[in-house]
Each structure stands twice: as C-alpha cells, then as structure tokens.
Amino acid sequence: MTESTPAISIDRLTKRYGQTLAVAGLSLAIPQGSIFGLLGTNGAGKTTTFKCMLGLARPTSGSTSFEGSPLTPPLFERLSYVPEKCALYEWMTGAQLLEMQRRSFRRYDEKRANDLMDLFALDRKKKLGKYSKGQQTAMALVLAFSIHPEILVLDEPAAGLDPVHQRHVLDLMIGESAGGATVVFSSHQIGQVERAAERVAIMHRGTLRLAGEVEQLKSDLKVVEATFDDEAPSLNGLSTEPSVGQIQRAGRLVRIYVKGNGDEIARKIGDMRPRSVRILDQNLEDIFLTTVGSPSPAAVSER
Amino acid sequence: MRYTQTLRILNGLKWFSVVAVAFYAVVVGIAALTGFFGHVQHITDKNFNIPLPALFALASLVTCFFVTRFGRTLALENDEHLPLVWTRPSSRSRTALTVLGVDALGILAAFAIWMVLAFALVATFRVSQYVIVPGDAFVQLLRYLALPFAFYAVLMALTASVEGGGAMCGWAWVGAIFLTVLAASPFIPNPWHAVFNFIDFINPLAYGSFHSQTGSDTINVIGGPTPTYVAGLTPAMDVVGLTILFAIGLAAGLIQWRRLEA
Numbered sequence: 375m376t377e378s379t380p381a382i383s384i385d386r387l388t389k390r391y392g393q394t395l396a397v398a399g400l401s402l403a404i405p406q407g408s409i410f411g412l413l414g415t416n417g418a419g420k421t422t423t424f425k426c427m428l429g430l431a432r433p434t435s436g437s438t439s440f441e442g443s444p445l446t447p448p449l450f451e452r453l454s455y456v457p458e459k460c461a462l463y464e465w466m467t468g469a470q471l472l473e474m475q476r477r478s479f480r481r482y483d484e485k486r487a488n489d490l491m492d493l494f495a496l497d498r499k500k501k502l503g504k505y506s507k508g509q510q511t512a513m514a515l516v517l518a519f520s521i522h523p524e525i526l527v528l529d530e531p532a533a534g535l536d537p538v539h540q541r542h543v544l545d546l547m548i549g550e551s552a553g554g555a556t557v558v559f560s561s562h563q564i565g566q567v568e569r570a571a572e573r574v575a576i577m578h579r580g581t582l583r584l585a586g587e588v589e590q591l592k593s594d595l596k597v598v599e600a601t602f603d604d605e606a607p608s609l610n611g612l613s614t615e616p617s618v619g620q621i622q623r624a625g626r627l628v629r630i631y632v633k634g635n636g637d638e639i640a641r642k643i644g645d646m647r648p649r650s651v652r653i654l655d656q657n658l659e660d661i662f663l664t665t666v667g668s669p670s671p672a673a674v675s676e677r
Numbered sequence: 678m679r680y681t682q683t684l685r686i687l688n689g690l691k692w693f694s695v696v697a698v699a700f701y702a703v704v705v706g707i708a709a710l711t712g713f714f715g716h717v718q719h720i721t722d723k724n725f726n727i728p729l730p731a732l733f734a735l736a737s738l739v740t741c742f743f744v745t746r747f748g749r750t751l752a753l754e755n756d757e758h759l760p761l762v763w764t765r766p767s768s769r770s771r772t773a774l775t776v777l778g779v780d781a782l783g784i785l786a787a788f789a790i791w792m793v794l795a796f797a798l799v800a801t802f803r804v805s806q807y808v809i810v811p812g813d814a815f816v817q818l819l820r821y822l823a824l825p826f827a828f829y830a831v832l833m834a835l836t837a838s839v840e841g842g843g844a845m846c847g848w849a850w851v852g853a854i855f856l857t858v859l860a861a862s863p864f865i866p867n868p869w870h871a872v873f874n875f876i877d878f879i880n881p882l883a884y885g886s887f888h889s890q891t892g893s894d895t896i897n898v899i900g901g902p903t904p905t906y907v908a909g910l911t912p913a914m915d916v917v918g919l920t921i922l923f924a925i926g927l928a929a930g931l932i933q934w935r936r937l938e939a
Contacts, residue, residue, distance in 0.1 A: 430763055430939035451766040457939075461757030463681065470684065477680045478765045 379442045381406040381525055381556035382427065387436035389422050396422040398580040399436070404558055404573070406441075409551045411571030411588075412560040413662055418577040420560040421458050424529050428455055440525065451479060454518035458529040460510045464503030468496055468513060472520070479521045487520035493542055508534040519546055526550060528559035532566060544570050568658040578666045588658060595619075595656040595664075596636035600628045600648040607646055612639065620664045631656065631664045678762065682750065682776045686783035693743050693787055697794045705801055714802065724894040727799065727808045730817035734887035734898035736791035737821035741828045741882070743787040745846045747780050748832025751934050752842025759939035769935050777927070784825050816912045820884070823919035827881040830926025837933035853882040861903040874906040881922055883907040884915040 380403040389397040397419040404410045414420045425431035427438045429445050440449055462471060468491065476482045491498060494512035502510060511534050518526060526547070532540040540563075547557045547570055561567050567574060568588060575585040584591070600606070606628045609621050618639065619631040632639050636653040643651050708714050751773060754762050762772060799805050811817070832849055836842030859865060860877040877883045886900035886908050902908065910918065
C-alpha cells in the first residue's frame with residue numbers, strides 16, 4: 375500500500391433489489407485521511423452503498439477495496455460503522471454494551487469511551503431501550519469512536535441529535551481525520567457536510583452525479599443572479615449555453631447556475647437591462663440542489 | 678457475541694430457575710395441603726417404580742421449552758442487529774459458532790437444573806428407594822441430552838433467515854406435535870400413513886418418547902408408546918438420529934446465516 379492508495383475504492387458498484395436499481399455503476403476513490411461526504415435525496419442509494427461497501431449486502435456487480443485489499447473480518451478491528459438505524463440491544467445497559475465492545479475489539483480505549491459517554495451525557499446504568507432515539511445514536515457513536523478507528527463509515531451520524539451534540543459529532547470527525555483516520559459520512563444536513571467534508575459526492579437515483587473537492591466545486595460553479603423591474607424575461611436563449619446548468623425564475627428574480635466564472639452569462643443578462651446583476655459563489659446546498667435538479671418551490675425551472 | 682449471548686443465556690437460566698423453584702413449591706404445597714405426602718410414604722403397589730430415564734425425558738422436554746427461546750438467536754440478530762454483529766472482527770461462521778457454544782452450555786445447564794429439581798422432589802417425597810437405574814441408563818442420558826440439541830438445531834435452521842423468528846418457533850411446536858399425531862394415527866390410510874412416518878424422522882420430538890410399564894404401573898413421557906417408525910428405534914439409534922438432525926439443522930442454519938443481507 376502506498377500513500378496514494380485510496381483508503382476506500384468503489385469500482386462500478388451496482389446493486390439491484392428485484393426490479394429496483396438501488397445503485398448503478400458507482401465508482402469512487404476516497405483518499406486516506408480525508409473527510410468524505412456522501413449526499414443524496416432519500417432513496418439515492420447512500421445507505422445501500424455503505425452496506426455493499428461493508429459486506430452487509432451483496433453487490434449485484436462491482437467491488438470495494440480498502441487500502442487496496444478486499445474487505446475481510448479482521449479489517450473491522452480498525453473500521454467503525456454507525457448505521458442509519460442504530461438497532462442496539464435494548465435489553466442491555468450502556469455499561470454492558472461498552473463491555474461487549476471491550477471484549478470485541480483489541481483497540482478499545484476505555485478512557486476514550488468514558489469520556490465520550492460523559493460528552494453525550496449518557497447514563498451507563500440505564501437500559502438502552504430507555505434511551506431516546508438521539509441517545510441511542512450517541513451510544514452508537516461512542517462505540518464507533520471508542521476503538522480509535524482508522525476508517526469511519528457514518529450513515530446519518532447526527533440524525534436525532536440536538537444541535538450541541540451535532541457539533542460534537544462534527545468535532546469528533548474532524549479530530550479523527552486530523553489523527554489520520556478516513557471518515558465517510560452521509561447527511562441530509564448540508565451545512566454540516568460543508569463544514570466538515572473536504573470532498574463530496576452527490577448521488578441521485580442510484581447514480582453518481584457529481585464528485586470532487588468542496589472548495590474546487592464551489593469555485594468552479596457560480597450563480598448569476600439578476601433582478602428586473604418587472605416580470606423577469608424568458609431566458610430560453612441562454613439555456614443552450616454549454617456553461618449553463620439550470621435557470622430559475624421567480625417573479626422579478628432570475629438565478630442562473632453556471633460552470634466557470636459566469637462573466638459571459640452576466641454580460642448577456644446585462645444586455646436585457648436588469649435592475650441589478652451579480653455573480654455569487656455557489657454554496658454546497660446550491661450545488662446539491664442544482665445537481666439533483668430540485669429548484670426552490672417558488673421558482674420555475676427553465677432547464 | 679460470546680458476551681452478549683452469555684448475558685442472554687444467564688438471564689434465561691435465571692427465569693428458568695425461578696420457574697423450577699416455583700414448580701417445586703407448588704407441587705410440595707399441593708402435596709402438603711392434600712395429605713399426599715402420607716400417601717406417598719405408604720406405597721403398597723409393589724410395581725411402583727421411577728425409572729431414571731423417565732426423569733431424563735422430563736428434563737429433556739422442559740429443556741426443549743427453554744431452547745425455544747434460544748434456538749432463534751440468529752433470527753433475533755437478524756431483527757435489525759446485523760450491522761452491529763457483522764461489523765466485529767470475526768467471521769459470520771465464527772460468530773454463529775460462538776453463539777452455539779454458549780447456547781450448548783445453557784442447554785446443559787437447563788437440563789441439569791431440571792434434574793436437580795427432579796431429585797429434590799424425589800428426596801422431598803422420600804421415594805428414592807423406588808428410583809431404578811436400568812442397564813441402558815447412560816445411553817438414555819445421551820438420548821435425552823441429544824434431544825434438546827437437535828430441537829435447537831432444527832429451530833435454528835427454520836429461523837436463521839427470518840426476522841425475530843418467534844412465530845416460527847411456536848409453529849415448530851405445533852408442527853412437531855401434529856406430525857407425531859399424524860404418524861401415530863391408526864385412522865390415516867396408507868400411503869399417507871407411511872409418508873407421515875417418514876417425515877416424522879425429521880421431527881426431533883419423535884425421538885424422545887418414553888414408555889415404561891411394570892404390572893399396572895405405566896409411565897409415558899413425550900408421547901409414550903406411539904406406534905410410529907421412529908418410536909421403534911432403539912435408544913442408541915435415537916442418539917444417532919438426533920445427532921444427524923443436529924448436524925443437518927446446524928449446517929442449514931449456518932448456510933442461511935452466511936448468505937443473509939442486512
């Protein structure tokens with residue numbers, strides 16, 4: 375294994391459930407030590423991708439390798455997974471679950487686990503069935519982080535957590551990555567992904583729509599926003615421009631999502647005598663929404 | 678998984694022991710209230726005896742009840758716990774075999790608890806002189822130890838690929854009893870009678886029937902003298918049959934478990 379060997383390589387992964395194509399030919403390379411965000415709408419295939427990666431579901435075709443090697447049980451000594459549904463043993467207490475973890479993993483760090491229990495304010499003596507949904511998620515995170523994993527796969531890790539604990543999760547992920555761990559996570563909270571992830575991939579209906587470094591994507595993609603005195607004119611002429619991704623009209627406002635710096639499009643809009651034209655950076659939410667083709671409810675999409 | 682399953686088994690044994698003690702208290706209480714103690718201490722029937730294998734058979738049957746809870750462990754894990762179980766540094770087969778190892782100790786412990794209860798009742802009623810140890814007692818012990826293991830493995834095979842498996846275990850009891858009735862019934866014409874008798878070979882409970890008759894004194898456990906093909910086997914052949922069922926059930930359970938998807 376060399377430093378350039380990706381921590382996780384997914385090669386043309388396809389998963390079908392009967393007639394439903396959950397993941398279609400997904401290929402990704404996740405660099406070592408990076409924080410990688412997987413974004414997608416519900417049913418995009420994120421959870422199925424994680425399950426196939428970790429051998430919890432059999433891919434219809436394609437493969438996944440970890441540091442260049444296929445997944446084997448010993449790898450789980452240094453890989454942690456927090457599933458979307460944290461089905462812990464509800465009849466166990468928090469202390470018993472930690473004991474289970476201690477007996478399963480040589481890397482288990484008791485002090486770390488205790489610190490995390492305190493961080494998330496979890497009661498060791500309480501049965502897990504009495505924990506709230508957020509506390510169960512937190513307990514799963516305690517298990518995951520207690521072994522100092524080298525690879526972390528987190529499926530909606532902050533779901534059900536309050537904002538304070540959501541911040542803790544982000545800090546933990548960033549901390550582990552700073553220590554050399556590779557973190558792959560999915561989240562519907564794009565702000566969190568933008569805050570933590572260095573790279574993202576956007577999936578839609580089982581396919582990969584966009585992947586790259588967050589800063590690079592943001593610098594490559596702009597929004598040209600124009601306001602007109604009256605109803606915004608039709609911009610059909612612009613829709614054939616190769617750099618234009620999506621055009622949204624909402625009353626007097628027009629937003630045009632473009633690849634590149636947007637100067638050319640701004641100039642053409644300027645010829646239509648708007649009240650104002652400005653070129654804005656796209657944030658990750660803009661990039662996500664344009665990639666999956668979902669305009670804001672008030673807007674009319676022309677492309 | 679060893680720790681998790683040990684906790685499950687210990688909790689199960691705790692309740693099993695509570696039931697055993699409660700059973701003892703109820704039996705002794707009823708005997709004390711009805712004057713049955715005096716009757717037992719003045720047995721006049723010279724044919725009266727308590728064959729040790731009958732106590733084995735009873736303990737084995739009760740252990741099968743205990744096994745109903747634990748024969749579906751793989752199905753319990755399949756009830757949304759697989760992401761937790763399968764992301765441990767251990768193969769699926771090893772995980773399942775670890776569970777089996779713990780369960781095996783639990784089965785032996787349950788059998789032992791019920792034998793202790795049986796001996797406690799014998800001592801309490803002061804009838805130890807009537808307990809007889811036949812020449813094949815050791816083979817019978819093996820037979821009645823093998824029965825809950827075979828039942829466990831068949832339940833594992835039936836439930837390994839379902840979620841929870843509780844209903845399946847309940848139906849397994851209904852199926853086992855119904856099959857024995859069909860195989861033994863003189864009212865079923867051939868070829869169906871023969872068909873049900875052959876199917877009965879995969880029914881673990883069919884291997885456990887015990888019958889003893891001394892004069893007018895009759896003891897039947899788990900079906901007694903049912904006229905089925907399986908009932909005609911010798912105790913040693915029963916041990917072989919139960920061992921084969923155990924091996925096949927276990928293999929079928931493991932194969933399903935390895936092929937599951939979370």
